[in-house]
Amino acid sequence: xxxxxxxxxxxxxxxxxxxxxxxxxxxxxxxxxxxxxxxxxxxxxxxxxxxxxxxxxxxxxxxxxxxxxxxxxxxxxxxxxxxxxxxxxxxxxxxxxxxxxxxxxxxxxxxxxxxxxxxxxxxxxxxxxxxxxxxxxxxxxxxxxxxxxxxxxxxxxxxxxxxxxxxxxxxxxxxxxxxxxxxxxxxxxxxxxxxxxxxxxxxxxxxxxxxxxxxxxxxxxxxxxxxxxxxxxxxxxxxxxxxxxxxxxxxxxxxxxxxxxxxxxxxxxxxxxxxxxxxxxxxxxxxxxxxxxxxxxxxxxxxxxxxxxxxxxxxxxxxxxxxxxxxxxxxxxxxxxxxxxxxxxxxxxxxxxxxxxxxxxxxxxxxxxxxxxxxxxxxxxxxxxxxxxxxxxxxxxxxxxxxxxxxxxxxxxxxxxxxxxxxxxxxxxxxxxxxxxxxxxxxxxxxxxxxxxxxxxxxxxxxxxxxxxxxxxxxxxxxxxxxxxxxxxxxxxxxxxxxx
Numbered sequence: 001x002x003x004x005x006x007x008x009x010x011x012x013x014x015x016x017x018x019x020x021x022x023x024x025x026x027x028x029x030x031x032x033x034x035x036x037x038x039x040x041x042x043x044x045x046x047x048x049x050x051x052x053x054x055x056x057x058x059x060x061x062x063x064x065x066x067x068x069x070x071x072x073x074x075x076x077x078x079x080x081x082x083x084x085x086x087x088x089x090x091x092x093x094x095x096x097x098x099x100x101x102x103x104x105x106x107x108x109x110x111x112x113x114x115x116x117x118x119x120x121x122x123x124x125x126x127x128x129x130x131x132x133x134x135x136x137x138x139x140x141x142x143x144x145x146x147x148x149x150x151x152x153x154x155x156x157x158x159x160x161x162x163x164x165x166x167x168x169x170x171x172x173x174x175x176x177x178x179x180x181x182x183x184x185x186x187x188x189x190x191x192x193x194x195x196x197x198x199x200x201x202x203x204x205x206x207x208x209x210x211x212x213x214x215x216x217x218x219x220x221x222x223x224x225x226x227x228x229x230x231x232x233x234x235x236x237x238x239x240x241x242x243x244x245x246x247x248x249x250x251x252x253x254x255x256x257x258x259x260x261x262x263x264x265x266x267x268x269x270x271x272x273x274x275x276x277x278x279x280x281x282x283x284x285x286x287x288x289x290x291x292x293x294x295x296x297x298x299x300x301x302x303x304x305x306x307x308x309x310x311x312x313x314x315x316x317x318x319x320x321x322x323x324x325x326x327x328x329x330x331x332x333x334x335x336x337x338x339x340x341x342x343x344x345x346x347x348x349x350x351x352x353x354x355x356x357x358x359x360x361x362x363x364x365x366x367x368x369x370x371x372x373x374x375x376x377x378x379x380x381x382x383x384x385x386x387x388x389x390x391x392x393x394x395x396x397x398x399x400x401x402x403x404x405x406x407x408x409x410x411x412x413x414x415x416x417x418x419x420x421x422x423x424x425x426x427x428x429x430x431x432x433x434x435x436x437x438x439x440x441x442x443x444x445x446x447x448x449x450x451x452x453x454x455x456x457x458x459x460x461x462x463x464x465x466x467x468x469x470x471x472x473x474x475x476x477x478x479x480x481x482x483x484x485x486x487x488x489x490x491x492x493x494x495x496x497x498x499x500x
Contacts, residue, residue, distance in 0.1 A: 179207035228298035254305035350426035357444030433460030
């Protein structure tokens with residue numbers, strides 16, 4: 001039964017709870033108030049919904065907003081605001097179709113540029129870039145100065161490889177202190193092969209150090225040393241790894257270039273633990289696992305090396321800087337010598353998920369199992385057991401128990417005993433490229449380093465790019481792969497293929 005005094009007392013407790021950030025107790029008291037069915041119940045439902053949103057309890061928030069919408073005492077403006085909130089909740093729940101459904105209802109009430117932008121972002125997450133572009137452009141027509149809209153158009157044109165358009169829209173929002181925006185802009189320049197400008201903008205990542213949602217760690221290790229500008233005299237430089245394993249494997253080539261450019265400077269690379277053993281050292285390069293910062297004049301993070309080197313062009317890597325153990329190489333040669341057909345390895349899953357497409361279900365590789373090849377899965381067996389147990393054709397693929405003692409040791413030497421590697425965009429493509437192993441890289445939505453090149457990459461001579469076409473998904477590329485392999489095996493051209 002409604003009691004004004006009880007409601008007031010509970011509401012005072014809520015305000016006290018919120019002041020002390022005790023949101024759980026505040027939620028409980030809101031629920032008690034709503035159960036009393038006060039006269040202005042919609043006010044409490046709305047505040048409770050907003051609190052649920054802060055706690056990422058989006059379904060609960062939607063329940064509150066729907067109850068308000070079902071009442072008959074709200075005006076059209078409130079209907080629009082709450083419908084937008086419901087759409088936002090479903091966006092946060094990654095239920096993008098539902099989000100679009102509610103956001104479009106808002107537009108029937110009033111055309112708001114941010115709502116068009118939010119619909120566009122839903123479509124981006126659904127990888128429907130055409131509809132995303134349509135909605136971003138509608139937002140831009142209404143308000144050409146909207147920063148979110150110009151940034152979103154910059155992003156959509158980056159994803160669709162219209163790099164000039166991407167740069168044009170990013171440039172419309174040129175705030176010098178928006179470091180995340182400047183960092184994002186760098187990708188379009190890099191993809192367009194404007195390396196000097198791109199790597200300069202890429203340095204804006206150093207202005208912030210976010211928590212990586214995949215690792216729950218900061219993107220970079222905080223090292224209390226002054227950052228080197230490439231000009232000040234430096235006798236002892238500390239280079240620190242950052243980002244993913246593939247990035248560090250790929251960028252080690254620039255560490256070698258730096259050592260050649262500054263032969264009298266001692267360069268110490270504080271490397272990711274699992275990679276520290278795989279690189280060759282050169283003259284003035286030392287690789288360490290434990291860090292003592294007092295031994296150095298300056299620091300650099302490894303992804304800054306192209307900027308320090310003032311790179312304006314990148315050419316295919318010609319130096320194999322991966323350590324190769326001849327005994328281990330022979331071990332894998334003997335291990336695979338009973339495989340008499342064309343030895344085709346494959347990697348179907350990247351280490352970390354992102355907007356980049358780097359996953360093809362293992363079951364989809366059945367399409368290759370009727371070919372005259374030996375198909376070899378290049379994954380640690382214990383990491384893919386769940387996928388393996390779901391296969392009906394498990395006996396048609398070869399698996400090896402690899403890398404159990406030393407990370408990548410078996411992978412490196414097994415790769416060199418393949419005729420071909422087929423891989424999604426992950427560290428394996430960089431290892432194979434450096435080792436000069438013939439590789440087909442399967443690309444859907446991809447990042448700047450693969451640019452818009454059709455089939456060749458400026459990073460590695462041995463890597464061929466196979467890209468999705470319009471309306472194709474990444475797994476669809478296995479049909480292309482099958483046809484290419486048929487051309488090789490049906491015409492008995494395996495030796496000719498491997499010699500090219």
